[in-house]
Amino acid sequence: xxxxxxxxxxxxxxxxxxxxxxxxxxxxxxxxxxxxxxxxxxxxxxxxxxxxxxxxxxxxxxxxxxxxxxxxxxxxxxxxxxxxxxxxxxxxxxxxxxxxxxxxxxxxxxxxxxxxxxxxxxxxxxxxxxxxxxxxxxxxxxxxxxxxxxxxxxxxxxxxxxxxxxxxxxxxxxxxxxxxxxxxxxxxxxxxxxxxxxxxxxxxxxxxxxxxxxxxxxxxxxxxxxxxxxxxxxxxxxxxxxxxxxxxxxxxxxxxxxxxxxxxxxxxxxxxxxxxxxxxxxxxxxxxxxxxxxxxxxxxxxxxxxxxxxxxxxxxxxxxxxxxxxxxxxxxxxxxxxxxxxxxxxxxxxxxxxxxxxxxxxxxxxxxxxxxxxxxxxxxxxxxxxxxxxxxxxxxxxxxxxxxxxxxxxxxxxxxxxxxxxxxxxxxxxxxxxxxxxxxxxxxxxxxxxxxxxxxxxxxxxxxxxxxxxxxxxxxxxxxxxxxxxxxxx
RNA sequence: GGCCCCAUCAUCUAAUGGUUAGGAUAUCUCGCUUUCAAUGAGAAAACACGGGUUCGAUUCCCGUUGGGGCUACCA
Numbered sequence: 372x373x374x375x376x377x378x379x380x381x382x383x384x385x386x387x388x389x390x391x392x393x394x395x396x397x398x399x400x401x402x403x404x405x406x407x408x409x410x411x412x413x414x415x416x417x418x419x420x421x422x423x424x425x426x427x428x429x430x431x432x433x434x435x436x437x438x439x440x441x442x443x444x445x446x447x448x449x450x451x452x453x454x455x456x457x458x459x460x461x462x463x464x465x466x467x468x469x470x471x472x473x474x475x476x477x478x479x480x481x482x483x484x485x486x487x488x489x490x491x492x493x494x495x496x497x498x499x500x501x502x503x504x505x506x507x508x509x510x511x512x513x514x515x516x517x518x519x520x521x522x523x524x525x526x527x528x529x530x531x532x533x534x535x536x537x538x539x540x541x542x543x544x545x546x547x548x549x550x551x552x553x554x555x556x557x558x559x560x561x562x563x564x565x566x567x568x569x570x571x572x573x574x575x576x577x578x579x580x581x582x583x584x585x586x587x588x589x590x591x592x593x594x595x596x597x598x599x600x601x602x603x604x605x606x607x608x609x610x611x612x613x614x615x616x617x618x619x620x621x622x623x624x625x626x627x628x629x630x631x632x633x634x635x636x637x638x639x640x641x642x643x644x645x646x647x648x649x650x651x652x653x654x655x656x657x658x659x660x661x662x663x664x665x666x667x668x669x670x671x672x673x674x675x676x677x678x679x680x681x682x683x684x685x686x687x688x689x690x691x692x693x694x695x696x697x698x699x700x701x702x703x704x705x706x707x708x709x710x711x712x713x714x715x716x717x718x719x720x721x722x723x724x725x726x727x728x729x730x731x732x733x734x735x736x737x738x739x740x741x742x743x744x745x746x747x748x749x750x751x752x753x754x755x756x757x758x759x760x761x762x763x764x765x766x767x768x769x770x771x772x773x774x775x776x777x778x779x780x781x782x783x784x785x786x787x788x789x790x791x792x793x794x795x796x797x798x799x800x801x802x803x804x805x806x807x808x809x810x811x812x813x814x815x816x817x818x819x820x821x822x823x824x825x826x827x828x829x830x831x832x833x834x835x836x837x838x839x840x841x842x843x844x845x846x847x848x849x850x851x852x853x854x855x856x857x858x859x860x861x
Numbered sequence: 862g863g864c865c866c867c868a869u870c871a872u873c874u875a876a877u878g879g880u881u882a883g884g885a886u887a888u889c890u891c892g893c894u895u896u897c898a899a900u901g902a903g904a905a906a907a908c909a910c911g912g913g914u915u916c917g918a919u920u921c922c923c924g925u926u927g928g929g930g931c932u933a934c935c936a
Binding site: 378379380382412414415417418484488491495498499500501502503504505506528530545548551552553554557559561562564565566567569571572576591592593594595596597598599617619620622624626627628654657658659660661663664665667684685686687688689691693694695696697698700704740742743744770816817818819820821822824825826831832833834835836837 | 863865868873886894895899930931935936
């Protein structure tokens with residue numbers, strides 16, 4: 372049974388790269404019938420952002436990824452912690468970390484360091500000048516623990532560093548990349564406890580993953596180089612390390628690590644733009660993974676069944692919005708009209724000031740444009756002509772080599788004909804059939820009639836079919852709009 | 862600089878020790894059609910380079926180049 376965790380820092384909105392990690396963690400745990408936990412890593416108090424945890428959780432909820440354990444949204448929408456291995460917020464686990472730091476100190480696997488920031492910077496500068504690997508120079512490595520404690524009691528500030536072995540190698544078998552080897556002498560004596568009493572990521576992640584019985588650590592590639600530090604800590608504690616999988620990063624079009632500067636990176640931005648959760652999940656899951664055959668459309672459920680780390684690509688993937696657009700169109704096209712109406716409800720009410728909202732009617736209106744729109748925002752915008760006929764120029768009523776006079780006659784003829792139709796028969800199929808007969812009878816060309824009709828109904832030269840529009844508009848409004856068009860000509 | 866990772870069309874990717882190197886997105890052409898969209902048919906488009914290994918390498922090995930990540934009392 373696999374236990375995975377998504378461990379975000381509450382430093383802002385959910386990044387699409389983070390979502391990719393969360394999705395992967397979720398899929399891997401679910402397909403084994405295991406648990407997916409969410410842990411909040413808030414050990415850097417300087418970067419905390421108000422409301423970030425709520426935002427993260429809401430975003431995850433939106434895509435349908437609900438943690439089994441750890442921090443999640445309760446029934447009332449408030450943040451709660453669930454599970455018997457908590458707390459799941461690192462700032463609430465300080466005592467635990469201190470206990471383990473003491474253990475390391477006692478065993479000689481860690482030591483107090485009193486070096487000033489200035490000294491550390493100087494050391495680093497010199498190393499860079501000499502083209503050496505940067506890292507702590509071991510200045511405080513040999514201070515006797517008792518002496519160090521005295522200095523601390525006397526009020527001196529200190530951090531705790533891990534005493535990494537300087538010989539041999541540390542290796543691990545990454546589930547995606549295979550064996551990776553690091554020389555121990557290059558593993559830095561990393562700070563594990565900061566002078567403010569908070570642990571660093573490296574200590575906290577190891578302690579928590581162990582205590583929370585995480586079996587698979589699935590995280591971004593940027594953590595690869597830190598993994599030996601973590602492995603050394605597992606070794607020091609005498610713990611069995613989990614399995615590691617480092618996922619390739621999401622990239623900007625210029626192939627650098629996906630960043631804010633080159634476009635939107637917050638999942639929230641895409642929600643606001645009107646992308647569907649299904650499209651986002653599918654798109655992101657397919658960045659660096661595919662089922663090996665030619666299927667492209669996968670729901671979360673299907674992904675749980677078929678996703679596998681073995682098939683994850685090793686190289687980073689450009690976050691390609693054109694493909695996202697395509698996915699969104701596909702899901703939009705397939706969506707049930709009433710469901711679509713439900714999703715667009717607030718957008719529609721806001722934009723068109725609608726008060727009584729009938730899903731059936733709204734669904735029909737939205738269906739008019741759903742094959743043409745990329746996003747929900749665009750869809751709602753495109754349907755504007757239903758509520759408000761745009762002010763168009765009469766010249767666009769003319770079809771090809773025809774003229775205004777002819778258009779006017781045709782529209783008038785159309786009114787006379789449509790007026791005889793019963794309201795019961797006012798659906799696109801019947802309309803198309805009857806108007807078709809009328810066109811034949813009069814000997815007009817299709818375009819000569821349907822084009823002016825389209826413009827009269829939509830105010831646009833490009834629009835859905837005129838009969839579909841007429842059905843949605845109803846008989847009265849349809850005739851109304853035809854009369855308006857005629858008035859424009861005279 | 863040091864360490865680590867990566868390398869197939871513009872992009873996401875598939876496959877293989879011998880293939881016309883496949884699909885998707887985007888682009889273009891044609892068809893359908895009252896427009897647009899959708900859809901159908903097609904086009905253009907890739908194995909980074911150099912050495913090996915091999916009868917034969919895009920595939921395996923090494924190197925080069927290129928790209929990326931890390932290199933904090935941030936995660």
